[in-house]
Each structure stands twice: as C-alpha cells, then as structure tokens.
Amino acid sequence: MAGKDGRDGDGADSRLPVKAYQNLQFLQSPDARTVRILSEYLEPEARFAEYNIADTIVFFGSARIKSREDADKHMDAAKRHGGDMVEAERILRMSQYYEAARTLANRLTKWSKTLEGSRRRFVVCTGGGPGIMEAANRGASEAAGINIGLNISLPHEQHENPYVTRELGFEFHYFFMRKFWFMYLAKAMLVFPGGFGTMDEFFETLTLMQTGKLKKRVPTVLFGKTFWDEAMNLDTLVDAGTVTPEDLDLFLTTDDIDEAFDYVTAQLTKHALGVPGGML
Numbered sequence: 563m564a565g566k567d568g569r570d571g572d573g574a575d576s577r578l579p580v581k582a583y584q585n586l587q588f589l590q591s592p593d594a595r596t597v598r599i600l601s602e603y604l605e606p607e608a609r610f611a612e613y614n615i616a617d618t619i620v621f622f623g624s625a626r627i628k629s630r631e632d633a634d635k636h637m638d639a640a641k642r643h644g645g646d647m648v649e650a651e652r653i654l655r656m657s658q659y660y661e662a663a664r665t666l667a668n669r670l671t672k673w674s675k676t677l678e679g680s681r682r683r684f685v686v687c688t689g690g691g692p693g694i695m696e697a698a699n700r701g702a703s704e705a706a707g708i709n710i711g712l713n714i715s716l717p718h719e720q721h722e723n724p725y726v727t728r729e730l731g732f733e734f735h736y737f738f739m740r741k742f743w744f745m746y747l748a749k750a751m752l753v754f755p756g757g758f759g760t761m762d763e764f765f766e767t768l769t770l771m772q773t774g775k776l777k778k779r780v781p782t783v784l785f786g787k788t789f790w791d792e793a794m795n796l797d798t799l800v801d802a803g804t805v806t807p808e809d810l811d812l813f814l815t816t817d818d819i820d821e822a823f824d825y826v827t828a829q830l831t832k833h834a835l836g837v838p839g840g841m842l
Contacts, residue, residue, distance in 0.1 A: 623694025623754030667701030
C-alpha cells in the first residue's frame, strides 16, 4: 500500500507509470498474446544455447504408465486388501514399457556421451511429466546425462518428474510452441504406448516427414508392436489408398530394445553426425 508520500512498502514511488514489460495486467491480456508466444520461443532458445545443446532424442508416451516397482506395490496392495486384480495386472503388464523406455534412454545417453565434439549431442527430451516421460528422464539421469523436460500447463496439473535436469525444465502455455521445441532440435523419436496426445505427436511428425516439410531425417521407433497393432491398423490406410506402402517405412515398429537402440544409433551415425542441431 502506498503511503502519504506516494511510496509503497518497499520504497518505490507508486505514482510513476509502470513500464510496459513490467505490466502484468497487460502481459496477461489478449493484446500481449504475440509477446507471450515470442517468449516461449526466445527463452528456451537462450537456455539451449547456454547449455550447448545441439539436438535431442525425443521420447513420447503415456503419463499413466507406472514403473515396475510401483506396479508391484499396486499388485501387492490389491492382493492384501482385495483390490481390483484385473486393474493391477494391467498396470503390471504395462509397466514393461516404462522399464523399456528407461533402459533405452539410459543406453542412448551413454552412447551419446562417447561422441566427440564440444556440443552436447542427442540429449534425451520428454514432455517432463510422469509415466513414460519420467522413465526416459530417469534413464538418462541414471546414466549421468543431462536431460530435458518440456512440460505444459494443464487444467489438471501435470507435475514435473524429479529426474528432469533442473536447468532444462520448461513450462509451456501454448501446445504449439511446445511441439515446435520437440521437433526443432529432434534428431530421433521414440513413441511408446500412449493415448490421444501420443498419437497426435506421432502423426504430426509423420505428416511433416511425408509432406517433406521436415527437411532432416528423424528416425522414428514405434515401440510396443502388440499394443500399436491393436490400437491402430495402419495397413487399412494402405488398402484404402489414403497412404502409400512407402509411407509406412517412415518408422520402425518393434518390441525389442536392442533393435530399437541399434536402429536409432545407426541412423543417427549415418544421417545426423556432422549435421548441426535444429534444421526443421
């Protein structure tokens, strides 16, 4: 509250006009939307430059998939207290994908750390939340690698998982700016079982590749063959003539951790090493 002399409690003169860039009422208004959008481009760009990050390996997947240890605890509680065993078995079955993402992120981080050069290459990047995102950040962290979390503000709060490197945890308001940063630095993408959001991210990337809007090669792995074959039958699109058979060669579908690792590292070695980061 301003005193009789027009100064507020910290000694500032409240009678002075507020600078535009300090006017929160304006910055949060529709008139400043362009400024907010630009901020979600410039601030991440500055941070990535500060930490010398050239490019990333992006992991997508469900926020709802639990780790094996949490799934085991849920199963044990269901047995002891007469809980829903069908749900407990589903949670345990799906936890295999958490552990696979964790292992792959760990191995890819260790591999990337063996590469020469002054820039950090192929840093694990996720949406920063729980589930598959946590698994990938966790695997990278356990390999003593920095990793990125591009979180998003949602009505039902999505918390940042504890494995994201603190200086590389982001909080976006705009989905499209978050998607931009997923793809701008991405040199490979691994898509684990997930819901609408995971499918959205997968198909948007495929569309960019199919239409030639994505100039760089982004090796893409659809991990979890049984899950994805049941969730979507893309051969139907080929049979209907809405995509070509060659379009399905834009990604590898597998259940095998070694195959996924070998495919991604071979593709990155062939197409990405020696190429600067970014380059949509």
